[in-house]
Amino acid sequence: DFGSVHYEDVLTGDRREEFYDLALQEMLRVTAMPAEVANRLPAYDREWLQMELDIFFDWFLLGNGVDDAGPMHHVAFRNQCSMLLDGILGQPNVFVHRDFHCRNLLVLEDGRTGVIDFQGALYGPLTYDLASLLRDCYQDNPRDWVERKALEQKARYEEVFGFHWEDAQFLRWFDWTGLQRHLKVLGLFRRLHLRDGKSRYLEDLPRVWKYAREVLGCYPELAGLLSFTESFQTWKDAAA
Numbered sequence: 001d002f003g004s005v006h007y008e009d010v011l012t013g014d015r016r017e018e019f020y021d022l023a024l025q026e027m028l029r030v031t032a033m034p035a036e037v038a039n040r041l042p043a044y045d046r047e048w049l050q051m052e053l054d055i056f057f058d059w060f061l062l063g064n065g066v067d068d069a070g071p072m073h074h075v076a077f078r079n080q081c082s083m084l085l086d087g088i089l090g091q092p093n094v095f096v097h098r099d100f101h102c103r104n105l106l107v108l109e110d111g112r113t114g115v116i117d118f119q120g121a122l123y124g125p126l127t128y129d130l131a132s133l134l135r136d137c138y139q140d141n142p143r144d145w146v147e148r149k150a151l152e153q154k155a156r157y158e159e160v161f162g163f164h165w166e167d168a169q170f171l172r173w174f175d176w177t178g179l180q181r182h183l184k185v186l187g188l189f190r191r192l193h194l195r196d197g198k199s200r201y202l203e204d205l206p207r208v209w210k211y212a213r214e215v216l217g218c219y220p221e222l223a224g225l226l227s228f229t230e231s232f233q234t235w236k237d238a239a240a
Helices: 015-030 048-059 071-088 130-133 143-161 167-194 199-216 220-230 233-238
Strands: 093-095 106-108 112-116 123-127
Touching: 015 093, 015 106, 015 112, 015 130, 015 143, 015 167, 048 071, 048 112, 048 167, 071 167, 130 167, 143 167, 167 199, 199 220
Parallel strands: none
Antiparallel strands: 093 123, 106 112
């Protein structure tokens, strides 16, 4: 029994930094799961990542899951996603919780962090869970703070895995992997609204959009993807 105190309930207090550090330490235990355990999970591969991006295309950009423009429209979107996926897949694969955020983390009585909702775990990109937490779809975190915490976690990963990565390379992996997640979430939240009648998720769209737009605007290589997505009205609506 992990109780009922979620991270979402405590991150507005003066112990915010402490709780994040505890969560990052717990994340390290997940990420560093032995290879013989992690590689038994389904692969978070190119096909799976693209399938999630397709949710963004079908349910966010199109708005209703139906492409009236025909299959070529979808092909154009996938072509724009190709470089993003190349950048994500260049990093090491690890045990990925896949939903490591404030609503799946609880404050335990002994002060540790409890982690729930791990049934969707996959064997995939090193920085995925890190992006899920630091650019949480339910929390506003400034870029300079996010990057500082990401590099602190990088140092922990380097010690555990025995590798060294350049800061710029790690942050690129982190940014691009987080972007893929945020695009997927934009699609998921809009699908929850349109298909399932769960409109409360619309409140979080501007925050998720902000995180995604911030990354898209930082990398010239992603200019084509930014231009393609911004040609749709639903993308403009999310920024409102």
